[in-house]
Amino acid sequence: MQFSRFLQLFFFWSHLHAVSAFDQYLLRKCNTAGFCKRNRQYAENIQRNNTHPSYYVIDESSIRYDGNENSFHANVIKNIPSGIKLELPFKLQFLQDGNVVRFSIDEIRSYKDYLPKVLNQRRYNETSKWAFADSPSAVPITERKKVENKIVIGSNSSDSRIELFLDSFLINVYWKNQLSMVVNERSLLNYEHLRSKDENFKNLLPEESDFDMFHDSFNYSRSDTMPFGPESVSLDFTFNEFENLYGLPEHPASFRIEETIGGEPYRLFAADVPRYDVGTRMPTYGNIPFVIGNNEKSAAGLFWVNAADTWIDFKYPGGKAQSHWMSETGIIDVVMFLADTPMEITDKYTNLTGRPTLPKEAAIGHHQSRWNYYNESDVMNVDSNMEKGEFPYDIIWLDLDYTDEKKFFTWKPDAFPNPARLLKRLGDLGRGLVVLIDPHLKKDYYYSNTVVKNDVAIKNRTGQTFFGTCWPGVSVWIDTFSELGGKVWGNFYRNFVNGTKNLGIWNDMDEPSVFDGIETTAPKNSIHAGGFEHRAVHNVYSLTVHQATYNGLANIFNGTTRPFVLTRSHFAGSQRTAGTWTGDNVASWNYLQISIPMVLSSNVAGMSFTGADIAGFLDNPEDELIIRWYQAGLWYPFFRAHAQNETRRREPFLFKDPMRSYVRNAIQLRYHLLPTFYTAFFKSNLNGSPIMKPMIFEKPKHTNFAAVDDQFYVGDSGILVKPIVKKNTSFTQIQVADGVYYDFHNLKPQKIASKNGTSDIKYIGIAAGLDKIPILLEGGHIITKRESYRKSSVFYRNDPYTLVVAPDAFGNACGDLYADDGETWAHKSGQYLYSVFSFQDFRCLMGNTANVPSNHEAAGNTLIDKIVIAIGNNNASIGDTVKINSGDQQYTVNVDKSSPYEAIITHPMVYANETWQIYF
Numbered sequence: 001m002q003f004s005r006f007l008q009l010f011f012f013w014s015h016l017h018a019v020s021a022f023d024q025y026l027l028r029k030c031n032t033a034g035f036c037k038r039n040r041q042y043a044e045n046i047q048r049n050n051t052h053p054s055y056y057v058i059d060e061s062s063i064r065y066d067g068n069e070n071s072f073h074a075n076v077i078k079n080i081p082s083g084i085k086l087e088l089p090f091k092l093q094f095l096q097d098g099n100v101v102r103f104s105i106d107e108i109r110s111y112k113d114y115l116p117k118v119l120n121q122r123r124y125n126e127t128s129k130w131a132f133a134d135s136p137s138a139v140p141i142t143e144r145k146k147v148e149n150k151i152v153i154g155s156n157s158s159d160s161r162i163e164l165f166l167d168s169f170l171i172n173v174y175w176k177n178q179l180s181m182v183v184n185e186r187s188l189l190n191y192e193h194l195r196s197k198d199e200n201f202k203n204l205l206p207e208e209s210d211f212d213m214f215h216d217s218f219n220y221s222r223s224d225t226m227p228f229g230p231e232s233v234s235l236d237f238t239f240n241e242f243e244n245l246y247g248l249p250e251h252p253a254s255f256r257i258e259e260t261i262g263g264e265p266y267r268l269f270a271a272d273v274p275r276y277d278v279g280t281r282m283p284t285y286g287n288i289p290f291v292i293g294n295n296e297k298s299a300a301g302l303f304w305v306n307a308a309d310t311w312i313d314f315k316y317p318g319g320k321a322q323s324h325w326m327s328e329t330g331i332i333d334v335v336m337f338l339a340d341t342p343m344e345i346t347d348k349y350t351n352l353t354g355r356p357t358l359p360k361e362a363a364i365g366h367h368q369s370r371w372n373y374y375n376e377s378d379v380m381n382v383d384s385n386m387e388k389g390e391f392p393y394d395i396i397w398l399d400l401d402y403t404d405e406k407k408f409f410t411w412k413p414d415a416f417p418n419p420a421r422l423l424k425r426l427g428d429l430g431r432g433l434v435v436l437i438d439p440h441l442k443k444d445y446y447y448s449n450t451v452v453k454n455d456v457a458i459k460n461r462t463g464q465t466f467f468g469t470c471w472p473g474v475s476v477w478i479d480t481f482s483e484l485g486g487k488v489w490g491n492f493y494r495n496f497v498n499g500t501k502n503l504g505i506w507n508d509m510d511e512p513s514v515f516d517g518i519e520t521t522a523p524k525n526s527i528h529a530g531g532f533e534h535r536a537v538h539n540v541y542s543l544t545v546h547q548a549t550y551n552g553l554a555n556i557f558n559g560t561t562r563p564f565v566l567t568r569s570h571f572a573g574s575q576r577t578a579g580t581w582t583g584d585n586v587a588s589w590n591y592l593q594i595s596i597p598m599v600l601s602s603n604v605a606g607m608s609f610t611g612a613d614i615a616g617f618l619d620n621p622e623d624e625l626i627i628r629w630y631q632a633g634l635w636y637p638f639f640r641a642h643a644q645n646e647t648r649r650r651e652p653f654l655f656k657d658p659m660r661s662y663v664r665n666a667i668q669l670r671y672h673l674l675p676t677f678y679t680a681f682f683k684s685n686l687n688g689s690p691i692m693k694p695m696i697f698e699k700p701k702h703t704n705f706a707a708v709d710d711q712f713y714v715g716d717s718g719i720l721v722k723p724i725v726k727k728n729t730s731f732t733q734i735q736v737a738d739g740v741y742y743d744f745h746n747l748k749p750q751k752i753a754s755k756n757g758t759s760d761i762k763y764i765g766i767a768a769g770l771d772k773i774p775i776l777l778e779g780g781h782i783i784t785k786r787e788s789y790r791k792s793s794v795f796y797r798n799d800p801y802t803l804v805v806a807p808d809a810f811g812n813a814c815g816d817l818y819a820d821d822g823e824t825w826a827h828k829s830g831q832y833l834y835s836v837f838s839f840q841d842f843r844c845l846m847g848n849t850a851n852v853p854s855n856h857e858a859a860g861n862t863l864i865d866k867i868v869i870a871i872g873n874n875n876a877s878i879g880d881t882v883k884i885n886s887g888d889q890q891y892t893v894n895v896d897k898s899s900p901y902e903a904i905i906t907h908p909m910v911y912a913n914e915t916w917q918i919y920f
């Protein structure tokens with residue numbers, strides 16, 4: 001949902017501008033953010049004169065190794081020309097297989113009695129506690145020696161090694177003996193240590209600016225008291241030999257990270273930004289400070305573990321990528337990942353921050369939402385019309401106005417008099433419901449009073465309950481940073497959900513959005529559990545909220561169903577417990593176009609369960625845009641149609657043919673491919689792999705794909721899609737690597753590579769009229785689908801599978817299938833099916849099981865009732881019959897070869913949970 005407080009204050013002004021863009025004046029630019037401007041200026045001055053000795057050195061006498069926690073320690077000394085010296089404790093460890101390097105630089109602050117007593121004087125160092133899945137254990141440091149002016153440290157178990165220079169703070173990071181990353185190569189390390197305003201002049205470096213160190217001159221934030229004065233941290237990282245960086249969601253920008261020189265840096269600052277500006281680096285709802293570098297030989301990743309307001313500059317000076325990270329406060333805590341491919345980087349990153357949750361199967365179906373379905377009969381009408389029109393969907397959504405006067409955990413009594421009845425009616429039809437619950441609670445009712453009574457509200461700077469304005473008017477905000485806050489919040493769901501398994505929760509406005517707050521959020525000097533300023537924790541706030549929601553629901557459901565939680569704001573680690581979406585987008589073509597790179601960026605940063613509102617939340621889409629948006633949106637891992645309350649109704653049953661059937665076909669295609677999607681979700685849960693997968697993740701050595709972000713693969717399936725995102729398009733070209741590709745719709749070969757040579761076709765042209773989604777199936781893959789229409793995912797469980805075999809130039813292909821009960825946690829104790837199919841040399845197709853559930857019901861119907869083989873690329877001939885071995889049975893089945901491109905075996909009588917062979 002959207003709001004900007006100035007819509008009310010400056011209605012006329014906003015009205016003029018609201019149709020086109022976000023009201024940018026509400027948000028700072030780098031030069032109105034004190035620490036961003038200061039650090040950019042410092043960077044400029046330092047680089048202008050790099051002849052003088054570094055202000056930061058390592059104190060050799062402080063070096064020590066801790067064998068218990070496998071860590072290297074030393075003090076970084078900051079030398080200020082006035083004679084002041086500061087000791088900044090530095091710690092370094094090797095994690096996982098030793099190819100993950102983590103270091104931190106903290107500041108020991110001596111107690112100052114001029115600081116408000118309600119504040120913790122320590123720098124906030126607990127972002128990792130929220131972002132990481134567990135506290136990671138380090139592997140032993142086995143190599144350590146001093147060579148000239150540097151310390152060389154390595155871990156036996158790994159291909160990585162670092163060199164730490166003593167007379168400047170500089171770290172070379174080697175991977176397989178190649179210099180992969182350099183820390184502080186440009187000497188941009190800047191640690192703004194604690195000092196009083198009076199002594200500030202003694203504490204400045206000559207290259208530093210003192211702009212806005214003790215007050216904030218941005219238009220709306222003069223009330224920020226900034227008790228600690230300047231406390232930013234900043235550091236530069238060079239990705240050596242990497243000319244392409246990715247990740248850093250969420251920005252309405254290209255997938256490949258752009259240079260920021262002469263423009264705004266990328267900003268990470270959770271903000272409520274309806275109509276965010278497409279093609280900019282402005283902050284949005286989600287914030288994941290993680291980037292990946294890729295080249296032909298290897299990959300590298302960087303995770304800046306800091307939840308404060310953060311800006312990042314990027315530059316590609318030729319042959320490498322330079323990045324400059326600036327955070328308003330917190331400590332420097334950095335994790336670097338080294339591997340051969342970007343997929344391995346994402347794997348290592350999600351090993352640390354947690355794997356994306358495996359949603360219940362219903363949650364990966366189609367979601368029908370609107371702000372707002374007015375009442376129970378409105379909901380049931382939409383439901384029955386969806387069914388009549390054969391538009392499958394799993395979950396219907398209620399936005400803000402289902403509540404009683406916007407008081408969360410209540411229902412509007414006349415509209416939803418009996419929620420249990422509604423949920424039962426939906427449940428009986430195989431559907432679910434998701435309702436909105438925000439972290440702000442209207443002042444003076446049971447839930448807000450409980451928060452205040454338990455002392456778990458966000459506090460204002462004097463340590464009293466913080467009151468701000470949001471939907472219900474004056475509100476308090478839950479503070480889920482304390483254990484008690486998390487429990488109180490989680491328990492609120494107990495009497496709201498009552499164990500109703502088909503009820504999911506949508507945590508919105510959790511940046512948090514505060515209508516009368518600076519940049520529409522909580523004041524930076526408001527206070528959280530432990531006495532930490534909001535300034536230090538802002539970007540991770542939403543994670544603490546939706547994680548508490550998830551934990552509450554998980555307790556209530558106790559394994560009987562997987563909780564479904566959608567969150568708008570998110571941080572590194574959010575993937576463990578929630579899905580997300582790209583927030584309040586607009587029904588126009590540029591938002592459709594940008595949704596693809598946005599979802600790709602989230603997918604490489606672990607946040608794979610993501611989508612964009614179809615067909616744009618704000619404004620009324622034209623018919624052609626609606627059609628194209630469904631055709632693109634069916635590929636989003638999170639597939640939801642949603643619309644703002646001021647738009648016209650646009651449920652798909654309202655459309656006229658042929659538009660109606662185009663949209664129906666798109667939604668039904670998602671359901672036909674649910675087994676493929678669910679398998680992709682399973683793998684994402686296993687190793688973090690993207691579900692909407694960028695070209696560069698599938699073909700990491702093909703750097704000609706480096707900037708391609710308008711086409712993508714679906715997991716490992718070999719399905720390659722290029723949705724149409726431009727008006728009046730009837731033809732497109734898909735960029736491909738060497739190989740064999742078939743048109744997904746009829747298996748007609750589109751590009752043929754011979755066994756010993758590669759063709760030089762780089763693009764495949766495809767007709768793309770309004771009725772057609774450009775989709776290829778790459779040779780070498782076998783996909784699983786279901787072909788009937790059913791009204792929701794649960795009814796597909798009884799349907800048999802179809803296998804589609806797309807041979808490569810050698811006549812080989814393979815694929816896999818994951819299935820479980822789609823609902824409970826029984827898969828965690830082995831109740832799931834995982835099968836692998838392989839096709840060899842046009843001679844044999846085999847099914848092998850890697851895991852079979854002991855509970856026969858757990859995987860649904862496993863019958864494979866049809867097998868389709870793409871034959872258009874094949875010189876070998878397929879006979880009229882095939883021989884099948886299944887269990888102890890052997891039999892012969894006919895092959896239908898009436899199509900020029902497909903050989904079809906119907907009723908082969910083989911099962912996905914058994915081992916079998918088919919000989920051609």
Ligand SMILES: *[C@@H]1O[C@H](CO)[C@@H](O)[C@H](O)[C@H]1NC(C)=O
Nearest residue numbers: 045048049050051052053206
């Ligand atoms: C560069 O820094 C050195 C040492 O601080 C100083 O002596 C010199 O004047 C500086 N040069 C310029 C051009 O600022």
Ligand SMILES: *[C@@H]1O[C@H](CO)[C@@H](O)[C@H](O)[C@H]1NC(C)=O
Nearest residue numbers: 095096097350351352354355
């Ligand atoms: C993370 O990696 C470590 C070591 O490589 C391994 O022991 C651990 O099981 C992994 N954890 C997850 C969640 O994959």
Ligand SMILES: *[C@@H]1O[C@H](CO)[C@@H](O)[C@H](O)[C@H]1NC(C)=O
Nearest residue numbers: 106122124125126127128129
């Ligand atoms: C944060 O710093 C405190 C005090 O130095 C230390 O006890 C604690 O372990 C640190 N926490 C983390 C997560 O590093």
Ligand SMILES: *[C@@H]1O[C@H](CO)[C@@H](O)[C@H](O)[C@H]1NC(C)=O
Nearest residue numbers: 419420423495496497498500
């Ligand atoms: C759960 O029970 C409470 C108390 O009886 C009721 O107010 C609420 O509506 C119920 N919720 C659902 C989803 O049935």
Ligand SMILES: *[C@@H]1O[C@H](CO)[C@@H](O)[C@H](O)[C@H]1NC(C)=O
Nearest residue numbers: 460461462463464465466467
């Ligand atoms: C802090 O909140 C209390 C109410 O909880 C209010 O009376 C007081 O004025 C607020 N102080 C500041 C500085 O905002």
Ligand SMILES: *[C@@H]1O[C@H](CO)[C@@H](O)[C@H](O)[C@H]1NC(C)=O
Nearest residue numbers: 554555556557558559560825
């Ligand atoms: C939760 O589920 C477990 C395993 O099914 C069961 O043993 C336990 O009693 C359940 N706990 C509650 C509170 O229902």
Ligand SMILES: *[C@@H]1O[C@H](CO)[C@@H](O)[C@H](O)[C@H]1NC(C)=O
Nearest residue numbers: 371400401471644645646647
């Ligand atoms: C949309 O919802 C907001 C918040 O409840 C309300 O102020 C506005 O009047 C609604 N608009 C319409 C057209 O219902």
